[in-house]
Amino acid sequence: MSKLSGQSRSKARIRWTGAAIVLTGVAAGVLLAVVQGRQDTDRDAAVVAVAVEKGEVTLDVATTGTVRPATTRALGFAVTGTVRDVAVRAGTRVRAGQTLATVDDREAAGDVNDAEASLGDARARLDAAEDAAARVTASATACATTGPRAPGAQVAAVGCPTRGYPDTGGDAILTAEQAVNRAARAVAQARAALDGTVLKAPIAGTVVAVAGSVGDRVTGGQTFVTLADTYAMQVRAEFPEADAGALRAGQSATVTLGGHDDALNATVVQVDPVGAADGALVRYGALLSFATPPGDLLVGQSAQVRVRVGQATGVLRVPSTAVHDISGGSGTVLVHGGTTSARRTVTVGLRGDRYTQVTGGLTAGEQVVRSW
Structure with missing residues (x-):
């Protein structure tokens, strides 16, 4: 009896083990189907398509800069002498013709x-x-007017010249x-x-440096006061050579001053024709003039500069992230057609910061994958 009972228990364990294996296989299959379904759903959800549209494409280059006066004058006395009076100091605002200092x-x-x-x-x-x-x-x-004298008459001593002229x-x-x-x-x-002996301001501005004080001996022609035209401030910015090639005088720009949030309109007024080495890089300087300079500008104040170097309006555009493999004026987009997507080669124009201009291969309203 005990032998039969042992065999029965062994067969029961085998049956239960087989059932467990079957159930495990079924559960794994169900789980795999669920996971695959979720992956397919996530993949479909990850495809974000946008319509090809008409609009503006812009390209900006950015760097940092500093505020500086448009004009700086180095002023000195015309004579050598001892300073008798100094009427200004660094930071003093002066008007044109105002006395700055005198010497004896x-x-x-x-x-x-x-x-x-x-x-x-x-x-x-x-x-x-x-x-x-x-x-x-x-x-x-x-x-010359004395008439001829009579024979034997005496000649008066009138001091007449004896030569011809x-x-x-x-x-x-x-x-x-x-x-x-x-x-x-x-x-x-x-x-x-x-x-x-009297040093006067040739222009209105702000004194940025005074090189002496009362009692000092100064030499004629030596700079004593440095005067900046702070009523016409500019921003000096340095651009890497990769960006400098696109810079031109007259381009519009924005300047955001340190400690401020508002962007101020400005214009590029000068681009240096020769660059300066900065380690392994070469940088080119540019000057920007404010359209309406604020009244609280400080000499040396930091600034964030953005210059618009490219702009196209009323053109077909797609997000720049939608265009891949750009070479020789062409690129590849992924055109989305409901449940499927297909690659398509398109011709491109200006590639901006956010959008890229499409000049051929797409029509307005078509859907492309925004990022892939």
Whole structure:
């Protein structure tokens, strides 16, 4: 009996094991079908198609830059002297013609007095030379009008010249005139030097540097005040050579200043013709001018710069992510037709930041896979 019971239990275990294997296989099949169904559903859901449409395609290049004055003037005194007064400091806003600083003018004023005295002497010598010439001319005229004398008559000593042409003193007058001209130039130079003891602003702007203080000895022509035209500020930006080739004067741009969110309209006014090495890269500088400069611009302020280097309006376009294998003006898109998608070669124009222009191979309204 016990032997039969053992055999029965063994057969029961085999039957249960077989049933478990069958159930496991069925469950695995069901699970696989569910997973495959979900994958197919996810794949279908992942295909996002967009319509080919007409619109604008734009291409921008971006970099960073700094705000700088459009014009900077290095100003110095015309004479050597000791600084007597400094009326400004860095950051002072000034108007055109405003006095910035002065040096001791006593020596320059003395030079003006000496030059004017020399001019007076030269003019007096010229007057004397002209008077002498007039007397000689009058004497020669009197001798020429004297009639023939009678035989035996006495000749009056009238100082008549004995040569054919009278000496009118022309050489003396010429010499005196040259002396007057030299003295007049000396006076003009002395007065200019006196004026140069006062340093004035040639333009309205902001003082960015003062190179001395009261009591300092300065040399004529040496920069003492640096003045920036902060009423006409610009942005200086450096572009890598890959982008610089597309830059042109007159292109529109936007500038976002450090600490600000609003983008300001600007225009490219200059592109450097020669680049500068920056490590292994070559960069080209560009200047941008604000359309309407804000009043709170700071010299050296950082800026984010975007320049529009390409634009096409009213053209067929698709997202740039939809076009692959672009080469020689053509590319490949995946045209979506309901449940299937097929590759198609298209011709392309401007490839912008978000959209690419399609010039052939697609029509408006067709569906393409946005990203694949």
